[in-house]
Amino acid sequence: MEPRDQPLVVALRIRPLSDTELEEGATVIAHKVGDQMAVLMDPDEDPEDTLRAHRSREKTFIFDTVFDQHASQEDVYRATTQHLVEGVVSGYNATVFAYGPSGAGKTYTMLGMDAEPGVYLRTLSDLFRAIETRGSTDWGVSMSYLEIYNEVIRDLLNPSSGFLDLREDSRGSIQIAGLTEVSTSNAQEIMHLLTKGNRQRTQEPTAANKTSSRSHAVLQVTVRQRSRGSDLAEGVRVGKLFMVDLAGSERASQTQNRGKRRKEGAHINRSLLALGNCINALSEKGGSRAQYVNFRDSKLTRLLKDALGGNSRTVMIAHISPASTHFEESRTTLLYAYRAKNIKTRVKRNLLNVSYHIAQYTDVISNLRREIEHLKSKIEKQEEEKRGEPGVQDAQVRIPSHDGEEDSCRQMNKIRAQLVGAFKEQLEMRRSLVELENTNIELHVDMSRHLLTIADWEREKAQHLVHRDRTPEGDEEPAEADGDEGESVEPPEVAVAREEVNTLLAEQRKAAALKAGLERRLASAKEKASQLEQLLPAQASSEDQREVLRLLCWAHELEAENTELRADGLRRRSLLWQKDFVIRRYHQHRRLCEQLLRDQRQLIEGGGIAVPKSLDERYGLILRELGAGSLNRLLLLHSVMSSSLREEASWDWPDDRKDLPWGAQFELPLMLLEEDSGGYTSSQATPSKTLGKQDSLLPLPSLRILLTPPAHEAGPLSVKNLVSKLGAPAGLDLGASRMAAEAGGPALSAQTLKEMAMSTKSIALIAATRRSKAQDREGGSGRSSLHLPEDMAPDSRDPSPADRRWPHASPGRDRSAEKARGKLSPSLTWSMQTVTENPQPPSVEHVAKSQPPPAPLPLTKSSGKSFLPAVSTASKIKPSPSLHADEKVLRMPEVTFTLPSATWQSSPGPRRTPLAPRDIRGSTESGSRRHSPVPPSTPCKHRGSTKRPRRPQ
Numbered sequence: 031m032e033p034r035d036q037p038l039v040v041a042l043r044i045r046p047l048s049d050t051e052l053e054e055g056a057t058v059i060a061h062k063v064g065d066q067m068a069v070l071m072d073p074d075e076d077p078e079d080t081l082r083a084h085r086s087r088e089k090t091f092i093f094d095t096v097f098d099q100h101a102s103q104e105d106v107y108r109a110t111t112q113h114l115v116e117g118v119v120s121g122y123n124a125t126v127f128a129y130g131p132s133g134a135g136k137t138y139t140m141l142g143m144d145a146e147p148g149v150y151l152r153t154l155s156d157l158f159r160a161i162e163t164r165g166s167t168d169w170g171v172s173m174s175y176l177e178i179y180n181e182v183i184r185d186l187l188n189p190s191s192g193f194l195d196l197r198e199d200s201r202g203s204i205q206i207a208g209l210t211e212v213s214t215s216n217a218q219e220i221m222h223l224l225t226k227g228n229r230q231r232t233q234e235p236t237a238a239n240k241t242s243s244r245s246h247a248v249l250q251v252t253v254r255q256r257s258r259g260s261d262l263a264e265g266v267r268v269g270k271l272f273m274v275d276l277a278g279s280e281r282a283s284q285t286q287n288r289g290k291r292r293k294e295g296a297h298i299n300r301s302l303l304a305l306g307n308c309i310n311a312l313s314e315k316g317g318s319r320a321q322y323v324n325f326r327d328s329k330l331t332r333l334l335k336d337a338l339g340g341n342s343r344t345v346m347i348a349h350i351s352p353a354s355t356h357f358e359e360s361r362t363t364l365l366y367a368y369r370a371k372n373i374k375t376r377v378k379r380n381l382l383n384v385s386y387h388i389a390q391y392t393d394v395i396s397n398l399r400r401e402i403e404h405l406k407s408k409i410e411k412q413e414e415e416k417r418g419e420p421g422v423q424d425a426q427v428r429i430p431s432h433d434g435e436e437d438s439c440r441q442m443n444k445i446r447a448q449l450v451g452a453f454k455e456q457l458e459m460r461r462s463l464v465e466l467e468n469t470n471i472e473l474h475v476d477m478s479r480h481l482l483t484i485a486d487w488e489r490e491k492a493q494h495l496v497h498r499d500r501t502p503e504g505d506e507e508p509a510e511a512d513g514d515e516g517e518s519v520e521p522p523e524v525a526v527a528r529e530e531v532n533t534l535l536a537e538q539r540k541a542a543a544l545k546a547g548l549e550r551r552l553a554s555a556k557e558k559a560s561q562l563e564q565l566l567p568a569q570a571s572s573e574d575q576r577e578v579l580r581l582l583c584w585a586h587e588l589e590a591e592n593t594e595l596r597a598d599g600l601r602r603r604s605l606l607w608q609k610d611f612v613i614r615r616y617h618q619h620r621r622l623c624e625q626l627l628r629d630q631r632q633l634i635e636g637g638g639i640a641v642p643k644s645l646d647e648r649y650g651l652i653l654r655e656l657g658a659g660s661l662n663r664l665l666l667l668h669s670v671m672s673s674s675l676r677e678e679a680s681w682d683w684p685d686d687r688k689d690l691p692w693g694a695q696f697e698l699p700l701m702l703l704e705e706d707s708g709g710y711t712s713s714q715a716t717p718s719k720t721l722g723k724q725d726s727l728l729p730l731p732s733l734r735i736l737l738t739p740p741a742h743e744a745g746p747l748s749v750k751n752l753v754s755k756l757g758a759p760a761g762l763d764l765g766a767s768r769m770a771a772e773a774g775g776p777a778l779s780a781q782t783l784k785e786m787a788m789s790t791k792s793i794a795l796i797a798a799t800r801r802s803k804a805q806d807r808e809g810g811s812g813r814s815s816l817h818l819p820e821d822m823a824p825d826s827r828d829p830s831p832a833d834r835r836w837p838h839a840s841p842g843r844d845r846s847a848e849k850a851r852g853k854l855s856p857s858l859t860w861s862m863q864t865v866t867e868n869p870q871p872p873s874v875e876h877v878a879k880s881q882p883p884p885a886p887l888p889l890t891k892s893s894g895k896s897f898l899p900a901v902s903t904a905s906k907i908k909p910s911p912s913l914h915a916d917e918k919v920l921r922m923p924e925v926t927f928t929l930p931s932a933t934w935q936s937s938p939g940p941r942r943t944p945l946a947p948r949d950i951r952g953s954t955e956s957g958s959r960r961h962s963p964v965p966p967s968t969p970c971k972h973r974g975s976t977k978r979p980r981r982p983q
């Protein structure tokens with residue numbers, strides 16, 4: 031046995047709900063899933079609302095063992111501590127900690143009750159038993175029991191001895207001067223002493239526990255072994271077993287403790303923090319990098335120095351209450367324990383492909399579906415048989431006569447119970463598998479993030495080196511050369527990232543091992559179930575058989591739906607994560623481009639290089655743009671969108687909006703080159719010195735979502751042309767960045783369009799929320815602040831000020847007036863839908879008819895990579911007329927929300943014909959050929975396939 035190679039074993043125990051918690055109306059939020067997983071649900075989450083399941087702070091944790099309220103003291107002991115006994119008898123140290131907030135059951139686990147003794151007694155009994163079986167040596171067992179209260183040590187076996195001193199001898203081992211050490215010969219004796227000592231332990235009632243232990247109690251059992259007949263000095267082996275019942279880990283803010291209790295809390299937390307630090311540092315020491323372990327921070331850690339830092343096998347039993355009222359403490363405890371578990375890791379690259387896992391779920395679902403079909407056909411066959419054999423109608427005929435009906439019923443019930451048990455088992459395992467997969471994806475994404483941080487640093491370092499190599503020869507930047515920072519020192523966040531990667535890799539390995547085990551168990555459970563199925567006997571009545579088979583079907587169907595639902599959530603989550611990741615990449619890319627531009631500009635100016643006027647103008651524009659910070663605002667918007675989308679990951683849109691993002695047109699902000707004259711005089715022509723003014727000219731970018739294209743569109747323009755015309759808007763957001771990336775290529779890729787669609791969806795959500803809030807503020811007048819975008823009507827260049835309101839503007843803000851003064855920009859609209867290349871502006875009817883709403887989000891895997899609906903790559907961008915203007919001024923257009931909803935009302939402008947819902951759906955009743963985004967007064971629904979993933983109620 032090599033204790034140094036042993037990782038810290040962490041178990042979790044979830045106690046039953048207490049009477050007090052039940053009285054308070056608390057619900058159970060901590061669940062055990064499988065043998066090693068615990069799920070902590072968010073109590074604020076509505077359990078009925080399955081669609082919002084991913085919005086919660088629900089978290090899954092994997093430990094070495096998890097116990098719930100059904101676990102007995104014996105179960106806990108066997109799984110956590112029993113294996114330590116052998117080591118102690120062989121001369122090693124072992125430590126068992128009970129950790130957790132006040133009232134979570136630490137003392138119950140360690141000390142237990144008379145009828146249900148805890149870890150102490152069971153360990154000691156086993157210890158003595160082990161000693162007895164090795165009868166050939168001389169043994170001595172002694173014990174001491176102390177408490178650390180407010181950073182002072184008291185002897186619980188002899189409290190009158192006062193406060194004891196902790197000393198370190200010349201060999202560095204810790205001694206407590208004056209501590210009573212009692213020699214014992216059996217476990218019962220120790221228990222008697224313990225019970226006596228426990229009465230001396232500092233206990234006070236707190237809000238969480240009427241008999242709260244306010245101190246750390248340490249029971250130390252020392253086993254000395256001497257070989258008979260050998261020299262005494264040489265033949266002694268000493269094994270120490272520490273069993274620690276820590277004080278409650280709750281934070282002061284979480285208790286209602288005042289005065290003395292609060293002071294105690296501070297001490298308790300100090301020693302627990304020190305313990306946590308030691309555990310972390312020790313894990314590093316065991317790993318690749320040696321690290322100083324500060325045991326001196328508290329008495330607790332000094333006392334446990336030998337046990338922790340030496341040849342000790344250590345087990346932590348974390349405790350939590352399952353009650354919703356203790357969510358915060360439970361969460362903190364789980365995180366702490368989870369951290370403690372992550373010690374000793376070995377690095378190995380093991381990046382997994384998320385889509386691979388998703389494909390696995392698809393397989394699971396199809397297997398289950400096949401099974402359902404098989405069972406259904408079995409039932410049908412049986413029923414047919416029954417119909418075909420009228421004589422067999424009476425089931426009694428088939429029942430062997432020797433035991434009669436009762437026997438058959440009993441047997442049937444037995445088999446049915448077994449079957450149900452087998453299915454339950456399978457169900458649990460399947461759920462655990464899904465949870466494991468979730469964990470795996472989280473690990474995967476976390477790791478990608480950390481790898482990105484490391485990659486960033488590596489790149490920076492390389493740049494730094496290149497820069498240093500260049501500097502001594504050229505005297506371009508003598509100042510910087512002087513101020514050379516020397517060897518680049520790895521920043522702490524990179525070190526942390528490396529550490530995290532290691533930890534995550536270990537986690538992944540562990541999760542993979544767990545998964546393999548689960549899969550094996552699932553396979554054998556399946557085998558068992560099918561054997562049971564075979565057993566479905568001829569001796570039972572056919573009615574019973576049918577019932578059992580129906581039960582089978584039902585269980586499988588439920589399971590299939592459940593798995594489908596989870597796989598669906600998983601897909602969406604992984605898509606979001608991937609998207610976030612890509613955005614970060616683009617963000618970096620944008621920063622690089624900015625730097626490049628600045629450097630180039632510096633070079634040009636410094637070297638006095640003559641550049642063409644047009645290029646110079648463009649440089650000026652882009653630098654002003656950067657100075658104005660519009661791009662950053664856009665990125666901010668995008669991150670808001672993204673988080674909003676994540677929160678709304680279930681996408682449970684109201685009926686009138688659920689199809690919208692996939693079939694809608696939308697505008698994304700682009701950097702436009704605009705003529706600095708005529709009707710579009712741009713204030714951006716003013717240099718960026720007037721930043722304050724500019725800020726007011728560039729309100730928070732927003733986005734417009736339209737149902738049909740503008741009536742005055744001048745014809746399609748390919749992305750390639752458009753982007754080359756407008757310049758690459760690097761870093762605007764994912765969709766725009768993609769456009770930039772594809773500037774030299776064909777039209778927008780399907781992937782880009784999908785990503786854009788996702789962005790649109792989140793924006794629409796934000797818009798809807800803001801709108802309903804705005805309506806609330808307006809006192810429910812039913813009059814929303816919906817605006818009519820100016821490019822929706824032929825005369826939009828001369829709008830009536832009264833008609834215009836901007837969602838983000840102050841109520842009185844007159845947008846058209848601003849526009850007339852040249853402060854606002856026209857915007858660019860393009861369609862997500864496949865549009866025929868028609869140079870004429872399409873009528874509303876034509877558009878609606880020729881462009882049925884796109885396909886719904888399919889649940890099945892598409893192309894093995896993405897699960898979003900396929901969007902035509904033939905999509906075209908339709909510019910507004912302003913785009914054909916000469917390219918002189920680079921400017922960021924304003925973009926706005928326009929979402930139809932049953933609840934929205936607006937006052938249409940005098941020159942507009944409001945578009946009825948049926949117009950949007952493409953009814954021929956509409957006489958208007960003009961597009962108007964006026965929202966319908968009844969929910970607008972696309973005709974055609976508007977289905978979203980089906981969700982079971």
Ligand SMILES: Nc1ncnc2c1ncn2[C@@H]1O[C@H](COP(=O)(O)OP(=O)(O)OP(=O)(O)O)[C@@H](O)[C@H]1O
Nearest residue numbers: 045131132133134135136137138239242243277278
């Ligand atoms: N697994 C369990 N089964 C039944 N009852 C339990 C269990 N765990 C704890 N309890 C009960 O919960 C109450 C609080 O438990 P306990 O005193 O062990 O908590 P604690 O974590 O030691 O609290 P403190 O830190 O304040 O000392 C006790 O009445 C105990 O009997």
